[in-house]
Amino acid sequence: MSIVVRDLCKYYGALRAVEGVSFEIGSDRIVGGGIVGLIGPNGAGKSTILRILSTFLQPTSGRVIVAGCNAATNPLGVRQQIGYLPENPPGHAEARVQEYLEFRAQLKGISRRDRPKEIDRCLEACQLTAVRRRLIGRLSQGFRRRVGLADALLASPRVLMLDEPTIGLDPLQVRETRALLAGLADGCTILLSTHLLAEAEGLCQRVLVLMRGQLVSDAALAELHLGSRFEIELAGPRIECEQMLVELPLVTAVELRSTAGEWLTFAVTGGDEMTRELAAQQCLTNGWRLRELRAVARTLEEHFVRLAVRQPKEAA
Amino acid sequence: MIQMAPKSGSTAPASPSFARVGTTNSLAGAWAVFVWDIKSFFLRPASYLLILAAALTASWSFSWLVTLLSRGPAVGLRPTDDPISQFLGPNVFLIGGCTFLVPLLTMNAIADERRRATWEQLLTAPVTPLNVVLGKFAALWCVLVTCLLPWLCCIIVLRVWNGRFTTLWGGVPWFDSPGLEFDFGPVYGACTALVMLGATFVALGMFFSGLCRGPAAAALLSLAAMSLIFLLGLAPRLLVYWNFSAEQVQLVESISCWGHVERFSRGVIEPRIVAAHLTVTWALLWATAYTCRRIDEG
Numbered sequence: 001m002s003i004v005v006r007d008l009c010k011y012y013g014a015l016r017a018v019e020g021v022s023f024e025i026g027s028d029r030i031v032g033g034g035i036v037g038l039i040g041p042n043g044a045g046k047s048t049i050l051r052i053l054s055t056f057l058q059p060t061s062g063r064v065i066v067a068g069c070n071a072a073t074n075p076l077g078v079r080q081q082i083g084y085l086p087e088n089p090p091g092h093a094e095a096r097v098q099e100y101l102e103f104r105a106q107l108k109g110i111s112r113r114d115r116p117k118e119i120d121r122c123l124e125a126c127q128l129t130a131v132r133r134r135l136i137g138r139l140s141q142g143f144r145r146r147v148g149l150a151d152a153l154l155a156s157p158r159v160l161m162l163d164e165p166t167i168g169l170d171p172l173q174v175r176e177t178r179a180l181l182a183g184l185a186d187g188c189t190i191l192l193s194t195h196l197l198a199e200a201e202g203l204c205q206r207v208l209v210l211m212r213g214q215l216v217s218d219a220a221l222a223e224l225h226l227g228s229r230f231e232i233e234l235a236g237p238r239i240e241c242e243q244m245l246v247e248l249p250l251v252t253a254v255e256l257r258s259t260a261g262e263w264l265t266f267a268v269t270g271g272d273e274m275t276r277e278l279a280a281q282q283c284l285t286n287g288w289r290l291r292e293l294r295a296v297a298r299t300l301e302e303h304f305v306r307l308a309v310r311q312p313k314e315a316a
Numbered sequence: 317m318i319q320m321a322p323k324s325g326s327t328a329p330a331s332p333s334f335a336r337v338g339t340t341n342s343l344a345g346a347w348a349v350f351v352w353d354i355k356s357f358f359l360r361p362a363s364y365l366l367i368l369a370a371a372l373t374a375s376w377s378f379s380w381l382v383t384l385l386s387r388g389p390a391v392g393l394r395p396t397d398d399p400i401s402q403f404l405g406p407n408v409f410l411i412g413g414c415t416f417l418v419p420l421l422t423m424n425a426i427a428d429e430r431r432r433a434t435w436e437q438l439l440t441a442p443v444t445p446l447n448v449v450l451g452k453f454a455a456l457w458c459v460l461v462t463c464l465l466p467w468l469c470c471i472i473v474l475r476v477w478n479g480r481f482t483t484l485w486g487g488v489p490w491f492d493s494p495g496l497e498f499d500f501g502p503v504y505g506a507c508t509a510l511v512m513l514g515a516t517f518v519a520l521g522m523f524f525s526g527l528c529r530g531p532a533a534a535a536l537l538s539l540a541a542m543s544l545i546f547l548l549g550l551a552p553r554l555l556v557y558w559n560f561s562a563e564q565v566q567l568v569e570s571i572s573c574w575g576h577v578e579r580f581s582r583g584v585i586e587p588r589i590v591a592a593h594l595t596v597t598w599a600l601l602w603a604t605a606y607t608c609r610r611i612d613e614g
Binding site: 012013051054055056057058076079080082084086087088090091092094095099103104106107108109148151 | 344345348349351352355356359360432433434436437438439440441442443444612613614
């Protein structure tokens, strides 16, 4: 496993930032690794979790293991295995990009002989070669962010932790950064925090949703997309049709969406392919006419909104 | 339409297999921070202004020394007062200069890193907080010693001219007639004391920088501490004036930093005082590493 987190809690004084968070991230896509998104509203605890995983902060309680190293007992071991992009880009305004990366490479223990090659690789990967001699203070926010990303890539870390990696980038740079991360995911595990749901949806294989410091959902995107929802348009007596749909296995809710003449459209939540097949069979058995039956994939945004709405109710 | 996760493209160049040393070697991490901080200091134009101010203070003080020496034996120094000891020892220009210089140098050490959000990047690299503090301390110490170099240069000028002074046009000091017997003992003693005291002061300034989230607050705290040390330097004379017992005066003298410089500048290096300063410096550095991590934790 690349990252193992057990019952993680973090308090800032009396303020609860993270509570009871547990998850595991595997070393590749097959075992729940690849690119994992940490999403949640502002103040949900995303950055705090990344800071704890990068050993900048210590948890109040709980266990964190990154790349086989316990963060509490072997923080240096963790730091040697990770590349971390904090929320803020590098602030060394008076240094040049290359000088800054040389310093970071030296700090990360890359030998003098290998340093130029490694820096060139990261500059190229982040498309910074053209600005390598420019002062960081004179770079745009987007370029600074990429300098931070190049720093995180130095020494080919096993685990990359990126806090809002595409914030401040222009659309083209966002696209390039996403492509870069997708390419990197073959060689390492990437945990990225974002509140851009489209980004998480387009990039991640798995998302962890945080709300008020608690992990409220941990699901592979494919699972979410398989979507446990379908719409059915049929002509028949309304009460009986609704009853038939409610009684289908795995169905949790049925809602009448619209009526057009004798045609009724129901939105059915829950169920799988078999449920849809059963629904069609029941229509035919009852002699009702069936005009449309289609699975509706649930977007990450819908999933997120549903969780966000449910949370305050549960808290109340 | 749901956009699926992109397939593994090949936009990222393949990582070469390079030998990773790994910065578990504590000195390698501290050395990297040291070199970077020295570079960063000399990249800022304000640093040169600071060095210039230190050089001007030294020159001003030197002009006073030359004026005193040019008056020859008629000058009203106490019998125990050697001019060189007075110049490199408890000299108000030197004490005042250090009182302002140390806060200005050290305020940025950690507090500014926090303000610029570079502290987080530094501490997530494979290097321990103590190594970061050690690297920064060594860099600032070197910078402080650089700022004090003009004082030594003044002494070299004295040595070259072998203490021959006169006054021109009724007051302007000038080098002329043979006079002063040059003794290097006080010079060595004072230099040792200043280098040692510089280390303690830098460690103290760094400690306050580690306590704060902004350089201004760190500078104010350091200035308050340095002023207290300055006042403690004056205390023995005041205690004598107020007829305190010799034991009480000695006790205050033994903890007064500027008192230490005065003793060293007479040419006597006391290992006990050196050991005390080294211990205090190390304790402050350790406390800096410890407390700044506690502050980061919120």
